[in-house]
Amino acid sequence: MNVMQSYTESTDLVMDGTALAERLARDGYLFIRGLVPTDAVENVGHQFLDVVAQGGWLDPDHPKRSRIANRNIVCADPEPEFLQVFRRFYLSEDSHALKHHPNIVGLFERIFDEEVLVHPLFVARNIFPQKEKLTTRPHQDFVHIQGTAETFTVWLPLHDCPREMGGLAVAEGSHRQGVHDFTVASGAGGLEVTAPFDGQWRFGDFAVGDALIFHSMMVHKGMDNKTKKIRHSIDARYQRVSEPISEVSMANYSGCGDWEEIYGNWKTDDLKYYWRKQNPDVQPYDFQYYDRRDDIAFKMAEDGNDTARAALLRIVQRDPRAEKRARATDLLDRLEA
Missing domain, CATH: 2.60.120.620 (q2cbj1_9rhob like domain)
Incomplete structure (x- = not known):
């Protein structure tokens, strides 16, 4: 422990x-x-x-x-x-x-x-x-x-x-x-560092x-x-x-x-x-770090993984690029269907 x-x-x-x-x-x-x-x-x-x-x-x-x-x-x-x-x-x-x-x-x-x-x-x-x-x-x-x-x-x-x-x-x-x-996660920020830091x-x-x-x-x-x-x-x-x-x-x-x-x-x-x-x-x-996060989130959502939801919501609410917001909105709809 x-x-x-x-x-x-x-x-x-x-x-x-x-x-x-x-x-x-x-x-x-x-x-x-x-x-x-x-x-x-x-x-x-x-x-x-x-x-x-x-x-x-x-x-x-x-x-x-x-x-x-x-x-x-x-x-x-x-x-x-x-x-x-x-x-x-x-x-x-x-x-x-x-x-x-x-x-x-x-x-x-x-x-x-x-x-x-x-x-x-x-x-x-x-x-x-x-x-x-x-x-x-x-x-x-x-x-x-x-x-x-x-x-x-x-x-x-x-x-x-x-x-x-x-x-x-x-x-x-x-x-x-x-x-x-890092990878995508639920909770604040929508991502998590992968190293354990034991x-x-x-x-x-x-x-x-x-x-x-x-x-x-x-x-x-x-x-x-x-x-x-x-x-x-x-x-x-x-x-x-x-x-x-x-x-x-x-x-x-x-x-x-x-x-x-x-x-x-x-x-x-x-x-x-x-x-x-x-x-x-x-x-x-x-946007380099968010672009990396978003690519991971898009793939997770396409695979039906609900963990991507927090990151997708952040894209919809905060990303200035319309094409990204549209893709995130579509994937959110799929997750919630």
């Missing part, structure tokens, strides 16, 4: 930018307890709960803050019924403000020793319990976000997250070998306010949520302002509205289009 080791904690290094940078270069991740104040995180977490409660995703026979899931409803990104509810969370001004918290930005200022670019795009996660098929498979963020490889994700659960609720595991040192081979996985419990920070090439995966509760978290990303960013990271999350819609009911203008003052070097998106 392959028992996962616990994260190496870096809380004691939080004010030492040089030491943090050295550990990131060595391990590919940092685990820092209490990085963000509890009240700031819980405020956003409660707003997320309000959204999913209105969508019927919580069990009406339990208090909302118990987080107990409605067992009659299970859906996942990028299914339309999921996004219909999920997109409401992105209208929250506080959810966008959280990624700008001075404790996070200040940490990266010390690590980078220069101005920080907070990615406009952030990702919220809603993980239903006891649905292992929907658990996020091992993958690398770089394949999806591109830009500079020296981009770092902050994974922040919006509530206490003990091991039995899942959370995130990282394969220590896996960021040093570039892009790993002996390299690190995992642990989170209290609200704890943060896991990792390199864009770090292989990481969701862990099965074995409780009865929905798990909520956000992924926010950071890089040096002097390095390139992909156009995909300049937009809001796909299917969840454009910036004018997002900003519609905000009370302040402070964070609206904040990146324009920094004049980032925005580069076109390179």
Whole structure:
């Protein structure tokens, strides 16, 4: 049995930018307890709960803050019924403000020793319990976000997250070998890295306010949520302002509205289009990795393999090329026939 080791904690290094940078270069991740104040995180977490409660995703026979899931409803990104509810969370001004918290930005200022670019795009996660098929498979963020490889994700659960609720595991040192081979999978991202990384996985419990920070090439995966509760978290990303960013990271999350819609009911203008003052070097998106994923998904779907469904939905919703969308739509119809 392959028992996962616990994260190496870096809380004691939080004010030492040089030491943090050295550990990131060595391990590919940092685990820092209490990085963000509890009240700031819980405020956003409660707003997320309000959204999913209105969508019927919580069990009406339990208090909302118990987080107990409605067992009659299970859906996942990028299914339309999921996004219909999920997109409401992105209208929250506080959810966008959280990624700008001075404790996070200040940490990266010390690590980078220069101005920080907070990615406009952030990702919220809603993980239903006891649905292992929907658990996020091992993958690398770089394949999806591109830009500079020296981009770092902050994974922040919006509530206490003990091991039995899942959370995130990282394969220590896996960021040093570039892009790993992958295949198509169900769950977030629609793909998974094929190497097992035995002996390299690190995992642990989170209290609200704890943060896991990792390199864009770090292989990481969701862990099965074995409780009865929905798990909520956000992924926010950071890089040096002097390095390139992909156009995909300049937009809001796909299917969840454009910036004018997002900003519609905000009370302040402070964070609206904040990146324009920094004049980032925005580069076109390179579809080479998605083209590889899509070729695999098309073949799987033609063979009747439903595992291709998540990748096909992503093509239909997000690929700018009409011929690809048409082929994916046809194959989805065949799978659902």
